[in-house]
Amino acid sequence: MSIAVLDRPRPKVAVRAASPEPLISIRGVSKGYGIGMTRNEVLSNINLNLRKGEFLAIVGFSGSGKTTLTKLLAGLETPDSGEIVMDNKVITGPSQERGIVFQNYSLLPWLTVRGNIALSVDRVFRHWTRAERRDHVEKFVEMVGLSHAVHRRPHELSGGMRQRVSLARTLAMKPNVLLLDEPLSALDALTRSVMQEEILKIWEEERQTCLLITNDVDEAILLADRIVPLNPGPKASLGPAFTVDLERPRDKTALNHNENFKGLRNAVTNYLVAVRQKSRDDEAMSSEASPIELPDLQPRSLRLPRGRAG
Amino acid sequence: MNWRGAALRFCKVTGLPILEPFVRLIAGEDRNEQFKGIAKFVLVPVVAVGLFLGFWSFSARHVVANSVKLPGPKDTFTEGMRLFSAHFEQKRIDAQKTREKKIEALQLMQNAKKSEQAAAAADGAEKEKLLANAATLKKRALSAANYQASSSPTFVDQIFNSLQTVTFGFVIATLIAVPIGVLCGMSPWFNAAITPLIQVFKPVSPLAWLPLATLVILSMSSGGSQWLPIAFLTSGITVCLCSLWPTLVNTTLGVSSVxxxxxxxxxxxxxSWTQQLFKIVLPASLPLMFAGMRISLGVGWMVLIAADMLAQNPGLGKFVWDEYQNNNEISFARIAFSVIVIGLIGLFLDRIMIFMRNLVSFGNPQAA
Structure with missing residues (x-):
């Protein structure tokens, strides 16, 4: 099957070269759940290098194993085969070096905005003085623009505000890598667009290594340096990487008219649609292995007998 | 937050939706809507209670056994008021008696002092006699000063005694059930070990426990003390044994389903393990834990009446039992009155627990 990747536009703008050394390497990772007949292979043979200082986006359809991949990276799950290496050390469990922002916020409902952020700050920066930690919390509350709501509890906040708290909580840990697991997919379209710009702004300030998992191609192009599509599962694997050659700082409204942006969006979308079609065809092929033979019958007459017709 | 929001929140957290339409009416919200709310939460219940009272007084006129009539609402109410006035009368008499005894004590002390002064002046056998006299007077003064009214407990005293007993049993049950529940919730192995015990003992009636509880208490204490009489302990422990289970089961569920x-x-x-326990697991399971404690307190209050009857602990159960033994019209009116009091106290305890549960379930308070 030919894929529309080939006619993607050549880069016209000089790319800010991300340093080539990988911070995290995923080497031949596979992961599945269940045993025997019910076994479901989610990811198979994933290879990926996350370079220091780059913003990488993984785009895929829902159900293709994106969340499993984040959990593996975070260390909440261990791969069945292969390994994930960070700074020459194999990842065996969760660590404060890899901050994760969950799709459903995961805020603790009994703590206030400040309490939620302070929980991680107090834990990660144990050796700091009380005042230092408090200032640190304030700084990040301010960064996500929630100074007016520090005393509120999560249930008193809107979805967008909750995700800001979640983001602040993770950023405040000062992780080496930021893992964003579909952080905006539970939000409405307008809030989502506001939050995208916010994340973009924060990232431009911090320039942190960041991995975004999303199902929104526009979002990926807007935020990322590189986009890697995740082919639909089961046995999901990664597709070829697309480099996003758009100058930073990026402006969302301006990008809508950028030819480069449009071409890239088409290319990524076409690729994803094509691979999904292919996986569906493959599935149909495999399920057609033993087709049911229909009997070759012809009705004698299509007319009902007169007596019953009325 | 403005006063209206605060008041509405209060209605929600305390589980008193009955107040909500009034708050909104005062705040000047849509009047028709609020009157509908008042009709629903006030008018309809009042009508229902009225119908019940009518049915009660109707049947009171027709139910007669052994020449004793079922007391009607009016008799019950009159007798209830009499119980309260008897209580206050008794308290007044007791207070007066105590005051008189205090005065008597002062008098005696003065006499003793006089006697001592006389003794200082006198000598020989006279002095001995006066000193002995002073000593006796002092002793009598002391006992008069320490006078405790020893009238039999009134209805109100019995209510308070019942509340003390149920609190005692409930607090002990909570102190036992919550830690075990947390352990069960955190460790499936421990849970597996404990489950058969829970399953077997949970459905046991308090009346079956009571003789065993008495035996254990008798073996542990010799005759009880002034503060913890045997009857009180027996009732309390029986309440505890029956109100353990809901808290235990709910705590296990809450902790294991974080x-x-x-x-x-x-x-x-x-x-770390302890941080996880205190910062995540316990706060997250508090709503379910309190829901369990609410059921426990309800069960405890119900069990207490039966335990009081059998253990002869001077509480509401004993009151009902004693009045039943009297077997006359007045005593049945008293029983009917105490039924209502028991119900109202149970309702009040339930509301307290709802309030506490709503305090710890953020963003999701429930009225019932």
């Missing part, structure tokens, strides 16, 4: 996302947060932060 949201996976919260646990992920704990894992990413690498919280």
């Amino acid at each position: 949201d996976k996302d919260y646990m992920n947060v704990a894992k990413v932060l690498k919280l």
Whole structure:
């Protein structure tokens, strides 16, 4: 099957070269759940290098194993085969070096905005003085623009505000890598667009290594340096990487008219649609292995007998 | 937050939706809507209670056994008021008696002093006699000063005694059930070990426990003390044994069903076991824990009446039993009155627990 990747536009703008050394390497990772007949292979043979200082986006359809991949990276799950290496050390469990922002916020409902952020700050920066930690919390509350709501509890906040708290909580840990697991997919379209710009702004300030998992191609192009599509599962694997050659700082409204942006969006979308079609065809092929033979019958007459017709 | 929001929140957290339309009416919200609310939460219940009272007084006129009539609402109410006035009368008499005794004590002390002064002046056998006299007077003064009214407990005293007993049993039950429940919730192995015990003892009636509880208490204490009489302990422990289970089961459920996302947060932060317990697991399971404690307190209050009857602990159960033994019209009116009092106290205890549960279930308070 030919894929529309080939006619993607050549880069016209000089790319800010991300340093080539990988911070995290995923080497031949596979992961599945269940045993025997019910076994479901989610990811198979994933290879990926996350370079220091780059913003990488993984785009895929829902159900293709994106969340499993984040959990593996975070260390909440261990791969069945292969390994994930960070700074020459194999990842065996969760660590404060890899901050994760969950799709459903995961805020603790009994703590206030400040309490939620302070929980991680107090834990990660144990050796700091009380005042230092408090200032640190304030700084990040301010960064996500929630100074007016520090005393509120999560249930008193809107979805967008909750995700800001979640983001602040993770950023405040000062992780080496930021893992964003579909952080905006539970939000409405307008809030989502506001939050995208916010994340973009924060990232431009911090320039942190960041991995975004999303199902929104526009979002990926807007935020990322590189986009890697995740082919639909089961046995999901990664597709070829697309480099996003758009100058930073990026402006969302301006990008809508950028030819480069449009071409890239088409290319990524076409690729994803094509691979999904292919996986569906493959599935149909495999399920057609033993087709049911229909009997070759012809009705004698299509007319009902007169007596019953009325 | 303005006063209206605060008041509405109060209605919600205390589980008193009955107040909500009034608050909104005062705040000047849509009047028709609020009157509908008042009709629903006030008018209709009042009508229902009225119908019940009518049915009660109607049947009171027709139910007669052994020449004793079923007391009607009016008799019951009159007798109830009499119980309260008897209580206050008794308290007044007791207070007066105590005051008189105090005065007597002062008098005696003065006499003793006089006697001592006389003794200082006198000598020989006279002095001995006066000193002995002073000593006796002092002793009598002391006993008069320490006078405790020893009238038999009134209805109100019995209510308070019942409340003390149920609190005693409930607090002990909570202190036992919550830690065990947390252990069960955190360790499936421990849970597996405990489950058969829970399953077997949970459905046992208090009346079956009571003789065993008495035996254990008798073996542990010799005759009881002034503060913890045997009857009180027996009732309390029986209440405890019956109100353990709902708290235990709910705590186990609450702890074992803590949201996976919260646990992920704990894992990413690498919280230690104790931090995980106190910062994530316990706060997350508090709503279910309190829901269990609410059921426990309800069960405890119900069990207490039966335990009081059997253990002869001077509480409401004993009151009902004693009046039943009297077997006359007045005593049945008293029983009917105490039934209503028991119900109202049970309702009040339930509301307290709802309030406490709503305080710890953020963003999701429930009226019942």
